[in-house]
Amino acid sequence: xxxxxxxxxxxxxxxxxxxxxxxxxxxxxxxxEPWLLKRRRHAILARLSGQENxx
Amino acid sequence: xxxxxxxxxxxxxxxxxxxxxxxxxxxFASAAAVLGxxxxxxxxxxxxxxxxxxxxxxxxxxxxxxxxMSMFVYCIMAFWSALGLAFKTxxxxxxxxxxxxxxxxxxxxxxxxxxxxGKPMWGAWWVWDARLTSQLILFFxxxxxxxLQSAIDDPRRADKAGALLALVGVIxxxxxxxxxxxxxxxxxxxxxxxxxxxxxxxxxxxGMLVMALAFWAYTIAIALMRVRCIMxxxxxxxxxxxxxxxx
Numbered sequence: 001x002x003x004x005x006x007x008x009x010x011x012x013x014x015x016x017x018x019x020x021x022x023x024x025x026x027x028x029x030x031x032x033e034p035w036l037l038k039r040r041r042h043a044i045l046a047r048l049s050g051q052e053n054x055x
Numbered sequence: 056x057x058x059x060x061x062x063x064x065x066x067x068x069x070x071x072x073x074x075x076x077x078x079x080x081x082x083f084a085s086a087a088a089v090l091g092x093x094x095x096x097x098x099x100x101x102x103x104x105x106x107x108x109x110x111x112x113x114x115x116x117x118x119x120x121x122x123x124m125s126m127f128v129y130c131i132m133a134f135w136s137a138l139g140l141a142f143k144t145x146x147x148x149x150x151x152x153x154x155x156x157x158x159x160x161x162x163x164x165x166x167x168x169x170x171x172x173g174k175p176m177w178g179a180w181w182v183w184d185a186r187l188t189s190q191l192i193l194f195f196x197x198x199x200x201x202x203l204q205s206a207i208d209d210p211r212r213a214d215k216a217g218a219l220l221a222l223v224g225v226i227x228x229x230x231x232x233x234x235x236x237x238x239x240x241x242x243x244x245x246x247x248x249x250x251x252x253x254x255x256x257x258x259x260x261x262g263m264l265v266m267a268l269a270f271w272a273y274t275i276a277i278a279l280m281r282v283r284c285i286m287x288x289x290x291x292x293x294x295x296x297x298x299x300x301x302x
Protein backbone atom coordinates (compact mmCIF):
# COMPACT_ATOMS: atom_id res chain seq x y z
CA UNK A 1 0.00 0.00 0.00
CA UNK A 2 1.40 3.38 -1.07
CA UNK A 3 -0.67 5.57 1.22
CA UNK A 4 -0.51 6.25 4.96
CA UNK A 5 -3.95 7.79 5.23
CA UNK A 6 -7.03 8.79 3.28
CA UNK A 7 -5.94 12.44 2.93
CA UNK A 8 -2.63 11.48 1.31
CA UNK A 9 -4.54 9.35 -1.15
CA UNK A 10 -6.93 12.13 -2.07
CA UNK A 11 -4.11 14.67 -2.27
CA UNK A 12 -2.16 12.53 -4.82
CA UNK A 13 1.12 14.25 -4.04
CA UNK A 14 -0.25 17.60 -5.27
CA UNK A 15 -1.63 16.18 -8.53
CA UNK A 16 -5.17 15.68 -7.19
CA UNK A 17 -6.91 17.88 -9.82
CA UNK A 18 -5.15 16.14 -12.71
CA UNK A 19 -5.36 12.56 -11.45
CA UNK A 20 -8.98 12.75 -10.23
CA UNK A 21 -9.97 14.83 -13.26
CA UNK A 22 -8.73 11.99 -15.48
CA UNK A 23 -10.15 9.06 -13.53
CA UNK A 24 -13.39 10.96 -12.92
CA UNK A 25 -13.92 11.72 -16.61
CA UNK A 26 -13.32 8.07 -17.54
CA UNK A 27 -15.67 6.83 -14.82
CA UNK A 28 -18.34 9.32 -15.89
CA UNK A 29 -18.08 8.38 -19.57
CA UNK A 30 -18.01 4.65 -18.95
CA UNK A 31 -21.04 4.74 -16.63
CA UNK A 32 -23.03 7.17 -18.78
CA GLU A 33 -22.63 5.11 -21.98
CA PRO A 34 -24.21 1.85 -20.67
CA TRP A 35 -26.93 3.89 -18.93
CA LEU A 36 -27.84 5.66 -22.21
CA LEU A 37 -27.88 2.31 -24.03
CA LYS A 38 -30.23 0.81 -21.44
CA ARG A 39 -32.57 3.77 -21.93
CA ARG A 40 -32.36 3.38 -25.71
CA ARG A 41 -33.24 -0.31 -25.40
CA HIS A 42 -36.18 0.40 -23.10
CA ALA A 43 -37.48 3.00 -25.55
CA ILE A 44 -37.37 0.47 -28.42
CA LEU A 45 -39.07 -2.22 -26.36
CA ALA A 46 -41.77 0.25 -25.32
CA ARG A 47 -42.36 1.08 -28.99
CA LEU A 48 -42.55 -2.62 -29.84
CA SER A 49 -45.11 -3.43 -27.17
CA GLY A 50 -47.06 -0.33 -28.30
CA GLN A 51 -47.14 -1.76 -31.84
CA GLU A 52 -48.51 -5.04 -30.55
CA ASN A 53 -51.32 -3.28 -28.73
CA UNK A 54 -52.31 -1.43 -31.89
CA UNK A 55 -52.41 -4.60 -33.97
CA UNK B 56 -14.57 -26.83 -43.60
CA UNK B 57 -17.85 -26.24 -45.32
CA UNK B 58 -19.62 -27.08 -42.09
CA UNK B 59 -17.75 -24.38 -40.13
CA UNK B 60 -18.42 -21.88 -42.92
CA UNK B 61 -22.12 -22.55 -42.70
CA UNK B 62 -22.04 -22.05 -38.95
CA UNK B 63 -20.10 -18.82 -39.30
CA UNK B 64 -22.52 -17.32 -41.79
CA UNK B 65 -25.43 -18.38 -39.62
CA UNK B 66 -24.31 -15.76 -37.07
CA UNK B 67 -23.94 -13.11 -39.77
CA UNK B 68 -27.73 -12.81 -39.79
CA UNK B 69 -29.17 -10.39 -37.21
CA UNK B 70 -31.87 -12.86 -36.20
CA UNK B 71 -29.33 -15.38 -34.93
CA UNK B 72 -26.68 -12.93 -33.76
CA UNK B 73 -29.14 -10.99 -31.59
CA UNK B 74 -29.73 -13.76 -29.00
CA UNK B 75 -26.05 -14.78 -29.05
CA UNK B 76 -24.99 -11.18 -28.30
CA UNK B 77 -27.54 -11.07 -25.49
CA UNK B 78 -26.03 -14.17 -23.87
CA UNK B 79 -22.46 -12.80 -24.17
CA UNK B 80 -23.09 -9.34 -22.68
CA UNK B 81 -23.20 -10.40 -18.97
CA UNK B 82 -19.85 -12.20 -19.24
CA PHE B 83 -18.03 -9.26 -20.80
CA ALA B 84 -19.73 -6.75 -18.51
CA SER B 85 -18.71 -8.69 -15.37
CA ALA B 86 -15.18 -9.18 -16.74
CA ALA B 87 -14.96 -5.42 -17.30
CA ALA B 88 -16.15 -4.67 -13.74
CA VAL B 89 -13.83 -7.21 -12.05
CA LEU B 90 -10.76 -6.33 -14.16
CA GLY B 91 -11.48 -2.62 -13.71
CA UNK B 92 -11.61 -3.02 -9.93
CA UNK B 93 -8.34 -5.00 -9.88
CA UNK B 94 -6.68 -2.50 -12.25
CA UNK B 95 -7.73 0.49 -10.11
CA UNK B 96 -6.60 -1.30 -6.97
CA UNK B 97 -3.14 -1.95 -8.44
CA UNK B 98 -2.85 1.42 -10.18
CA UNK B 99 -4.12 3.71 -7.42
CA UNK B 100 -3.14 1.83 -4.26
CA UNK B 101 -0.13 -0.37 -4.98
CA UNK B 102 1.91 0.93 -7.92
CA UNK B 103 4.97 2.83 -6.64
CA UNK B 104 5.38 6.59 -7.02
CA UNK B 105 7.21 7.53 -10.22
CA UNK B 106 10.71 8.94 -9.65
CA UNK B 107 10.26 11.80 -12.14
CA UNK B 108 6.52 12.40 -12.35
CA UNK B 109 5.48 11.78 -8.74
CA UNK B 110 1.84 10.70 -8.34
CA UNK B 111 0.81 12.52 -11.53
CA UNK B 112 1.95 9.59 -13.64
CA UNK B 113 -1.04 7.54 -12.36
CA UNK B 114 -3.06 9.17 -15.16
CA UNK B 115 -1.41 6.64 -17.52
CA UNK B 116 -3.57 3.87 -16.00
CA UNK B 117 -6.53 5.35 -17.86
CA UNK B 118 -4.74 7.39 -20.52
CA UNK B 119 -2.87 4.51 -22.15
CA UNK B 120 -5.79 2.00 -22.21
CA UNK B 121 -8.15 4.68 -23.57
CA UNK B 122 -5.65 5.64 -26.29
CA UNK B 123 -5.00 2.02 -27.25
CA MET B 124 -8.72 1.27 -27.42
CA SER B 125 -9.41 4.37 -29.53
CA MET B 126 -6.93 3.03 -32.11
CA PHE B 127 -7.99 -0.65 -31.88
CA VAL B 128 -11.67 0.20 -32.21
CA TYR B 129 -11.00 2.13 -35.40
CA CYS B 130 -9.05 -0.85 -36.82
CA ILE B 131 -11.91 -3.21 -35.95
CA MET B 132 -14.35 -0.80 -37.64
CA ALA B 133 -12.15 -0.86 -40.75
CA PHE B 134 -12.10 -4.67 -40.60
CA TRP B 135 -15.91 -4.90 -40.40
CA SER B 136 -16.19 -2.29 -43.17
CA ALA B 137 -13.96 -4.30 -45.51
CA LEU B 138 -16.00 -7.41 -44.72
CA GLY B 139 -19.24 -5.54 -45.31
CA LEU B 140 -18.12 -4.12 -48.67
CA ALA B 141 -16.83 -7.54 -49.79
CA PHE B 142 -19.66 -9.81 -48.62
CA LYS B 143 -22.57 -7.34 -48.26
CA THR B 144 -23.47 -8.79 -44.87
CA UNK B 145 -25.91 -6.64 -42.93
CA UNK B 146 -24.22 -7.45 -39.62
CA UNK B 147 -20.90 -5.81 -40.69
CA UNK B 148 -22.43 -2.37 -41.08
CA UNK B 149 -24.30 -2.73 -37.80
CA UNK B 150 -21.11 -3.72 -35.96
CA UNK B 151 -19.21 -0.78 -37.45
CA UNK B 152 -21.95 1.61 -36.41
CA UNK B 153 -22.12 0.03 -32.95
CA UNK B 154 -18.42 0.58 -32.33
CA UNK B 155 -18.10 4.20 -33.49
CA UNK B 156 -19.53 6.04 -30.44
CA UNK B 157 -17.38 3.98 -28.04
CA UNK B 158 -14.30 4.69 -30.15
CA UNK B 159 -15.17 8.38 -30.10
CA UNK B 160 -15.54 8.26 -26.30
CA UNK B 161 -12.10 6.67 -25.90
CA UNK B 162 -10.48 9.10 -28.35
CA UNK B 163 -12.00 11.96 -26.34
CA UNK B 164 -10.88 10.45 -23.00
CA UNK B 165 -7.40 9.96 -24.43
CA UNK B 166 -7.19 13.65 -25.34
CA UNK B 167 -8.79 14.78 -22.07
CA UNK B 168 -6.54 12.70 -19.79
CA UNK B 169 -3.57 13.66 -21.99
CA UNK B 170 -4.32 17.34 -21.44
CA UNK B 171 -4.59 16.79 -17.68
CA UNK B 172 -1.23 15.05 -17.79
CA GLY B 173 0.38 17.63 -20.09
CA LYS B 174 -0.47 20.64 -17.94
CA PRO B 175 1.59 19.63 -14.86
CA MET B 176 4.31 17.74 -16.79
CA TRP B 177 4.86 19.93 -19.87
CA GLY B 178 3.26 23.13 -18.63
CA ALA B 179 0.66 23.13 -21.43
CA TRP B 180 -2.79 21.58 -21.85
CA TRP B 181 -2.19 21.19 -25.55
CA VAL B 182 0.64 21.40 -28.08
CA TRP B 183 0.41 20.92 -31.85
CA ASP B 184 2.69 17.94 -31.79
CA ALA B 185 2.49 14.97 -34.19
CA ARG B 186 1.10 12.47 -31.64
CA LEU B 187 -1.51 14.83 -30.23
CA THR B 188 -2.59 16.20 -33.60
CA SER B 189 -3.01 12.76 -35.21
CA GLN B 190 -5.01 11.61 -32.17
CA LEU B 191 -7.24 14.70 -32.53
CA ILE B 192 -7.75 13.74 -36.19
CA LEU B 193 -8.80 10.25 -35.05
CA PHE B 194 -11.43 11.85 -32.78
CA PHE B 195 -12.71 13.92 -35.73
CA UNK B 196 -12.78 10.81 -37.95
CA UNK B 197 -15.07 9.15 -35.40
CA UNK B 198 -17.31 12.22 -35.24
CA UNK B 199 -17.29 12.39 -39.05
CA UNK B 200 -18.30 8.73 -39.30
CA UNK B 201 -21.20 9.21 -36.87
CA UNK B 202 -22.35 12.42 -38.60
CA LEU B 203 -22.12 10.82 -42.06
CA GLN B 204 -24.14 7.78 -41.03
CA SER B 205 -26.83 9.81 -39.31
CA ALA B 206 -27.13 12.10 -42.36
CA ILE B 207 -28.10 9.20 -44.66
CA ASP B 208 -31.57 7.75 -44.15
CA ASP B 209 -31.17 4.48 -46.03
CA PRO B 210 -29.19 2.15 -43.69
CA ARG B 211 -27.54 0.27 -46.56
CA ARG B 212 -26.21 3.44 -48.17
CA ALA B 213 -25.23 4.81 -44.75
CA ASP B 214 -23.26 1.62 -44.07
CA LYS B 215 -21.52 1.84 -47.45
CA ALA B 216 -20.53 5.48 -47.03
CA GLY B 217 -19.41 4.83 -43.45
CA ALA B 218 -17.38 1.80 -44.53
CA LEU B 219 -15.51 3.87 -47.11
CA LEU B 220 -14.73 6.56 -44.55
CA ALA B 221 -13.58 3.93 -42.03
CA LEU B 222 -11.30 2.28 -44.59
CA VAL B 223 -9.76 5.54 -45.80
CA GLY B 224 -9.37 6.89 -42.26
CA VAL B 225 -7.62 3.80 -40.92
CA ILE B 226 -4.39 5.09 -42.52
CA UNK B 227 -4.31 7.55 -39.59
CA UNK B 228 -3.89 4.75 -37.00
CA UNK B 229 -0.30 3.74 -37.90
CA UNK B 230 0.49 7.45 -38.21
CA UNK B 231 -0.60 7.94 -34.58
CA UNK B 232 1.26 4.87 -33.43
CA UNK B 233 4.57 5.66 -35.13
CA UNK B 234 4.33 9.45 -34.77
CA UNK B 235 6.64 9.35 -31.75
CA UNK B 236 9.32 7.65 -33.88
CA UNK B 237 8.82 9.44 -37.19
CA UNK B 238 8.76 12.96 -35.83
CA UNK B 239 10.51 14.77 -33.08
CA UNK B 240 7.61 15.07 -30.68
CA UNK B 241 7.11 16.19 -27.12
CA UNK B 242 5.12 13.04 -26.36
CA UNK B 243 7.16 10.29 -24.74
CA UNK B 244 7.88 7.07 -26.67
CA UNK B 245 5.85 3.87 -26.51
CA UNK B 246 5.33 2.66 -22.91
CA UNK B 247 5.18 -0.95 -23.99
CA UNK B 248 7.05 -2.31 -26.97
CA UNK B 249 7.28 -5.74 -28.55
CA UNK B 250 11.02 -5.49 -29.05
CA UNK B 251 12.31 -3.89 -25.85
CA UNK B 252 11.94 -4.76 -22.19
CA UNK B 253 9.32 -2.49 -20.63
CA UNK B 254 10.77 0.73 -19.30
CA UNK B 255 8.63 0.80 -16.17
CA UNK B 256 8.23 -1.06 -12.89
CA UNK B 257 6.42 -4.40 -13.01
CA UNK B 258 3.55 -3.26 -10.81
CA UNK B 259 2.95 -0.25 -13.05
CA UNK B 260 2.99 -2.43 -16.15
CA UNK B 261 0.64 -4.98 -14.56
CA GLY B 262 -1.82 -2.24 -13.56
CA MET B 263 -1.80 -0.80 -17.05
CA LEU B 264 -2.32 -4.15 -18.76
CA VAL B 265 -5.17 -5.15 -16.43
CA MET B 266 -6.83 -1.77 -17.09
CA ALA B 267 -6.36 -2.34 -20.83
CA LEU B 268 -8.09 -5.73 -20.54
CA ALA B 269 -10.92 -4.10 -18.57
CA PHE B 270 -11.35 -1.51 -21.35
CA TRP B 271 -11.41 -4.33 -23.91
CA ALA B 272 -14.13 -6.20 -22.05
CA TYR B 273 -16.08 -2.94 -21.60
CA THR B 274 -15.86 -2.18 -25.32
CA ILE B 275 -17.10 -5.65 -26.32
CA ALA B 276 -20.01 -5.52 -23.85
CA ILE B 277 -21.02 -2.01 -24.98
CA ALA B 278 -20.68 -2.81 -28.69
CA LEU B 279 -22.91 -5.87 -28.24
CA MET B 280 -25.48 -3.79 -26.31
CA ARG B 281 -25.50 -1.14 -29.01
CA VAL B 282 -25.59 -3.57 -31.93
CA ARG B 283 -28.69 -5.16 -30.37
CA CYS B 284 -30.37 -1.74 -30.25
CA ILE B 285 -29.38 -1.05 -33.87
CA MET B 286 -30.73 -4.45 -34.97
CA UNK B 287 -34.09 -3.82 -33.33
CA UNK B 288 -34.35 -0.28 -34.69
CA UNK B 289 -33.51 -1.29 -38.26
CA UNK B 290 -35.65 -4.40 -38.36
CA UNK B 291 -38.51 -3.24 -36.20
CA UNK B 292 -41.16 -4.63 -38.51
CA UNK B 293 -39.56 -8.00 -39.20
CA UNK B 294 -40.92 -11.23 -37.74
CA UNK B 295 -37.86 -12.20 -35.69
CA UNK B 296 -37.91 -8.88 -33.86
CA UNK B 297 -41.52 -9.42 -32.84
CA UNK B 298 -40.65 -12.91 -31.60
CA UNK B 299 -37.30 -12.18 -29.93
CA UNK B 300 -37.26 -8.65 -28.67
CA UNK B 301 -38.88 -9.42 -25.37
CA UNK B 302 -36.29 -12.11 -24.51
